[in-house]
Amino acid sequence: MNENGFYLIKQDYIDLIKNLGGKYADNKQRPIYCCIKDKYIENLYWAIPTSDISHRTQQQIDKYNKYISLPKSDIRSAYYHIGHTNKPALYKISNCFPVTDKYIDREYISKGKPLCLKSSREIETIQKKLLRILSYEGRFPNKLEQHITDIKNHLTSELQPKLNQAILPCQLPDAGGFGFTQG
Numbered sequence: 001m002n003e004n005g006f007y008l009i010k011q012d013y014i015d016l017i018k019n020l021g022g023k024y025a026d027n028k029q030r031p032i033y034c035c036i037k038d039k040y041i042e043n044l045y046w047a048i049p050t051s052d053i054s055h056r057t058q059q060q061i062d063k064y065n066k067y068i069s070l071p072k073s074d075i076r077s078a079y080y081h082i083g084h085t086n087k088p089a090l091y092k093i094s095n096c097f098p099v100t101d102k103y104i105d106r107e108y109i110s111k112g113k114p115l116c117l118k119s120s121r122e123i124e125t126i127q128k129k130l131l132r133i134l135s136y137e138g139r140f141p142n143k144l145e146q147h148i149t150d151i152k153n154h155l156t157s158e159l160q161p162k163l164n165q166a167i168l169p170c171q172l173p174d175a176g177g178f179g180f181t182q183g
Contacts (some may be wrong), residue, residue: 001006001034001037001045001099001101001103002034002116003034003035003037003045003116004033004034004035004116004123005034005107005108005109005114005115005116005117006032006033006034006050006085006108006110006116006117007031007032007034007047007104007105007106007107007108008029008030008104008105008106008107008108008114009029009047009099009103009104009105010103010105011046012103013018013099016103016151016154017097017101017146017147020147020151020154021142021150022142022146022147022148022150022151023146024146025144026049026051026070026145029105030049030050030097031052031108031115031118032048032049032050033047033048033049033075033091033126034046034047034048034099035047035048035096035126035127035130035162036127036130039174041156041159041171041178042159043099043100043101043159044099044100044152044155044156044159045098045099046096046097046098046099046130046134047096047097047098047099048091048092048093048096048126048130048172049091049092049096049097050085050089050090051092052087052088052089052090052093053082053088053089053090054087054088056090059122061082064080064082066080066183067079068080069079073164075132075133075136077129078093078094078096078128078130078132078133078136079092079093079128079133080092080093080094081092081093081122081125081126081129081131082118083116083117083122083125083126084119084122085117086110086111086115087112087135091126091131093129093130093161094133094144095144095146096130096133096134096145096146096148097142097148097151098148098151098152098155099126099155100155100159102158103111104114106127107134112170117178127183134148137149138148
């Protein structure tokens, strides 16, 4: 995976979330935005589900805008971002999750090319909101419906054989941390 790229996840990953007690409400195969690579866990990325906003009702758009316009002191202001990729898009930041290559089906292709977010302003805004959500998750593990901490711990255990080959045991990342600081 590449940061700022869009991908489609495998059904196995959605099943994994549900098996770990989390929820993933989307039944369609929609692109996820690969936002950032974890600072401490090799081969772990943080992704955000996306959706086409053009088919949303005005009531839904008003709801997203209400959350987005809340003061930054309110975590709900980081739940969503309305941006533009190849078309207007909704980034469901509060539904973020960690993911590894194992669970990626393929790159998301638009107009014959892999879709990649290029606007540095959009990237920065989305990353800041994601870091706020991850900081919140660090304080309140599994409070969000997808159970971010349980997924991260499961993926870390799957990566463990690779990690043991790559680094010494005394250098393993803290399983309770997310490797990010709020910026």
